[in-house]
Amino acid sequence: MTGQTEQTAGQMTGAKMVVQALRDQGVDTVFGYPGGAVLPIYDELFQQNDIRHVLVRHEQGAIHAAEGYARSTGKPGVAIVTSGPGATNAVTGLTDALLDSIPIVVLSGQVPTFMIGSDAFQEADTVGITRPCTKHNWLVKETDRLGSTLHEAFHVATQGRPGPVLVDIPKDVQFATGSYGGKETRSTRYAPPTKGDGTAIEALARAMETAKRPVFYTGGGVINSGPEASKLLRDLVAATGFPITSTLMGLGAYPASGEQWLGMLGMHGLYEANMAMHGCDLMICIGARFDDRITGRIDAFSPNSTRAHIDIDPSSLNKVIRTDIPIIGDVAEVLKELLGVWSARGRKTDREGLAQWQAQIGEWRAKDCLAFRNSDKVIKPQYALQRLEALTKDRDRYITTEVGQHQMWAAQYLGFEAPNRWMTSGGLGTMGYGFPASIGVQMAHPGSLVINVAGEASWLMNMQEMGTAVQYRLPVKQFILNNERLGMVRQWQELLHGERYSQSWSEALPDFVKLAEAFGAKGIICKDPADLDDAIMEMLDYDGPVIFDCLVEKHENCFPMIPSGKAHNEMLMGEVSTAHAIEAGGAVLV
Amino acid sequence: MLNIKAGSTSHSAYNLRSVYSDVEERHTLAVIVENEPGVLARVIGLFSGRGYNIESLTVAEIDHTGHMSRITLVTSGTPQVIEQIKAQLGRIVPVHEVHDLTVEGPTVERELALFKVRGEGDARVEALRLADIFRANVVDSTLESFVFEITGTPEKIDAFADLMRPLGLIELARTGVAALSRGPDSRV
Numbered sequence: 001m002t003g004q005t006e007q008t009a010g011q012m013t014g015a016k017m018v019v020q021a022l023r024d025q026g027v028d029t030v031f032g033y034p035g036g037a038v039l040p041i042y043d044e045l046f047q048q049n050d051i052r053h054v055l056v057r058h059e060q061g062a063i064h065a066a067e068g069y070a071r072s073t074g075k076p077g078v079a080i081v082t083s084g085p086g087a088t089n090a091v092t093g094l095t096d097a098l099l100d101s102i103p104i105v106v107l108s109g110q111v112p113t114f115m116i117g118s119d120a121f122q123e124a125d126t127v128g129i130t131r132p133c134t135k136h137n138w139l140v141k142e143t144d145r146l147g148s149t150l151h152e153a154f155h156v157a158t159q160g161r162p163g164p165v166l167v168d169i170p171k172d173v174q175f176a177t178g179s180y181g182g183k184e185t186r187s188t189r190y191a192p193p194t195k196g197d198g199t200a201i202e203a204l205a206r207a208m209e210t211a212k213r214p215v216f217y218t219g220g221g222v223i224n225s226g227p228e229a230s231k232l233l234r235d236l237v238a239a240t241g242f243p244i245t246s247t248l249m250g251l252g253a254y255p256a257s258g259e260q261w262l263g264m265l266g267m268h269g270l271y272e273a274n275m276a277m278h279g280c281d282l283m284i285c286i287g288a289r290f291d292d293r294i295t296g297r298i299d300a301f302s303p304n305s306t307r308a309h310i311d312i313d314p315s316s317l318n319k320v321i322r323t324d325i326p327i328i329g330d331v332a333e334v335l336k337e338l339l340g341v342w343s344a345r346g347r348k349t350d351r352e353g354l355a356q357w358q359a360q361i362g363e364w365r366a367k368d369c370l371a372f373r374n375s376d377k378v379i380k381p382q383y384a385l386q387r388l389e390a391l392t393k394d395r396d397r398y399i400t401t402e403v404g405q406h407q408m409w410a411a412q413y414l415g416f417e418a419p420n421r422w423m424t425s426g427g428l429g430t431m432g433y434g435f436p437a438s439i440g441v442q443m444a445h446p447g448s449l450v451i452n453v454a455g456e457a458s459w460l461m462n463m464q465e466m467g468t469a470v471q472y473r474l475p476v477k478q479f480i481l482n483n484e485r486l487g488m489v490r491q492w493q494e495l496l497h498g499e500r501y502s503q504s505w506s507e508a509l510p511d512f513v514k515l516a517e518a519f520g521a522k523g524i525i526c527k528d529p530a531d532l533d534d535a536i537m538e539m540l541d542y543d544g545p546v547i548f549d550c551l552v553e554k555h556e557n558c559f560p561m562i563p564s565g566k567a568h569n570e571m572l573m574g575e576v577s578t579a580h581a582i583e584a585g586g587a588v589l590v
Numbered sequence: 591m592l593n594i595k596a597g598s599t600s601h602s603a604y605n606l607r608s609v610y611s612d613v614e615e616r617h618t619l620a621v622i623v624e625n626e627p628g629v630l631a632r633v634i635g636l637f638s639g640r641g642y643n644i645e646s647l648t649v650a651e652i653d654h655t656g657h658m659s660r661i662t663l664v665t666s667g668t669p670q671v672i673e674q675i676k677a678q679l680g681r682i683v684p685v686h687e688v689h690d691l692t693v694e695g696p697t698v699e700r701e702l703a704l705f706k707v708r709g710e711g712d713a714r715v716e717a718l719r720l721a722d723i724f725r726a727n728v729v730d731s732t733l734e735s736f737v738f739e740i741t742g743t744p745e746k747i748d749a750f751a752d753l754m755r756p757l758g759l760i761e762l763a764r765t766g767v768a769a770l771s772r773g774p775d776s777r778v
Binding site: 127128131132135136139156161189190313314315317318319 | 631673674677678683684
């Protein structure tokens with residue numbers, strides 16, 4: 001037993017310390033790519049079996065895979081990259097995780113301390129480059145401080161508003177021997193408050209009692225807070241009978257089959273959700289941040305509402321939208337207290353007002369904003385997703401997406417019944433996210449069905465990860481809605497730039513079936529709506545990675561849409577004319 | 591509901607203002623940070639990355655054993671921007687405390703400056719006389735130049751600079767503002 005004690009604490013090399021710290025944090029999977037400055041760590045990884053290492057084909061893939069792992073498990077994702085280009089390739093993924101508040105820990109190799117600043121081979125100022133795209137980062141210059149820094153890194157990544165952190169470890173620090181004291185050695189100072197202010201919670205409970213047109217507007221913060229937050233949210237919605245909408249990031253916290261579900265809100269949100277936000281008299285924002293994709297024109301945003309905002313990050317409050325009842329705290333803790341206070345006050349709501357509000361929402365719902373003109377000649381992307389939904393909704397299913405029209409259609413036409421089942425790049429809008437993320441999800445849930453809903457252009461951005469999927473026998477399904485266009489760019493060019501389709505088509509596309517076969521995977525192509533169900537079933541029945549090349553209508557636009565610079569009640573629907581939909585003021589917006 | 595928030599502005603006797611006013615205010619912030627590499631870059635990067643103003647920034651270690659530094663920062667913006675700056679600063683992991691001295695009560699603000707003034711004859715005599723009025727010290731002298739050391743509020747130093755300019759001011763170095771709350775108590 002003494003031998004074992006020596007292994008888990010005491011004197012050891014920095015490289016061994018890295019592996020031991022990961023073990024002590026309960027890490028079972030890391031995603032990474034070796035290189036000169038991380039060789040000692042890879043040598044230690046080689047000599048153990050507790051932690052699986054997934055060799056990606058590009059460091060960006062490692063970070064997105066770690067994000068997918070984190071979002072589908074609620075645990076921090078871990079990636080290892082080498083110095084210089086390894087670290088700079090991680091930047092997009094770090095920024096993505098920062099904007100979507102995903103806890104990941106990235107370990108980067110660095111040139112030895114005595115060479116830092118000499119423009120050494122594969123040297124980059126990694127902490128300098130990643131400072132604005134991490135929640136926090138560290139350059140560790142002494143092996144004695146490595147262990148405590150690694151544990152601090154996990155703590156910072158997961159506490160408060162989660163986010164990506166990076167620990168830069170020079171090669172000599174990995175080789176040198178230092179003392180390791182286990183998990184308890186981290187400094188304990190970083191401890192953001194999680195309990196909401198009682199007076200503000202009481203004020204919200206009071207507002208809920210008299211609201212005639214209330215709406216819950218929830219976001220990724222509910223999911224980040226953990227499964228308890230989603231459960232409490234469901235209890236609160238059931239008890240109050242208030243309608244609920246969610247951002248792209250928050251889908252699944254409240255079930256899509258739930259009685260009060262309005263669907264997603266925002267630029268491509270549902271008509272009833274956006275109209276409810278515009279017309280409400282009490283908006284209860286929970287773990288969302290009034291992103292510009294949500295608010296539309298700010299001075300016309302929900303003009304007659306009292307707004308409550310529950311968020312763990314004080315900087316999210318009053319950042320873009322004025323808040324009347326700000327509550328800083330963890331969603332689960334605040335919801336628990338809110339439910340308690342509101343119940344203690346007699347569980348009152350304005351039933352009459354609420355009935356009228358529900359009737360009004362019913363009228364908006366009746367518009368059936370997701371209706372589209374189907375075809376029996378060509379597969380409509382919406383139809384493809386409807387069929388995918390019908391054929392997979394009862395399975396143990398996880399969905400990732402790339403970025404663009406397909407992403408919005410997936411959010412509109414797929415239903416999420418549980419949190420942590422939907423992984424999409426919301427804040428940064430990273431094309432190339434979905435495929436590596438699906439690999440991370442599949443590693444965490446080997447027996448589950450993992451589908452990446454993709455566009456062909458996004459998918460090509462990280463297609464090298466086919467190698468990873470095949471190597472680890474990960475049966476990820478790449479469901480590519482192939483319109484041979486950069487669909488969302490094309491849509492904006494149609495609406496905003498006089499139908500001049502500058503560089504927005506995908507020329508010289510690969511034969512996706514042959515591409516799949518070249519990697520040793522299965523390829524399926526489908527272009528006839530009549531064949532679609534069989535083809536999807538063939539994909540689902542195959543025990544291995546599949547590229548599904550679904551040839552869809554090339555010029556379909558994604559509706560409903562709030563054009564840039566417009567308000568929630570100025571949505572474009574599918575059938576109306578879209579000429580001049582975006583005016584000069586909106587044209588400068590992204 | 592809570593449109594008026596107790597807080598800010600040195601212009602109101604009641605210390606009340608709307609958080610959503612469009613009027614730009616000047617605020618002096620004291621930021622207590624862990625003295626670790628990169629912490630100043632984090633603070634400055636926040637201001638440049640989010641487009642906030644820095645009118646002045648000073649930093650020095652104040653507690654060697656505790657590895658703590660104090661950054662005194664003068665910034666300007668609408669109340670909403672000021673609140674956002676404070677919240678964003680508070681989010682930086684090695685930032686321990688953020689104090690808005692402008693809101694928290696009366697403060698004393700001082701800046702030190704060095705002026706090199708070159709001249710002969712009447713101008714030189716006049717410069718020396720004005721330096722005396724402003725309680726500036728001569729810390730270096732040649733037959734054709736002085737270096738004055740002056741301490742005071744930024745406004746006083748501005749005024750002294752305006753007077754020295756026609757008298758042969760050729761170089762100026764300012765430290766930026768250091769500030770503390772008045773009275774016997776410490777809030778930091």
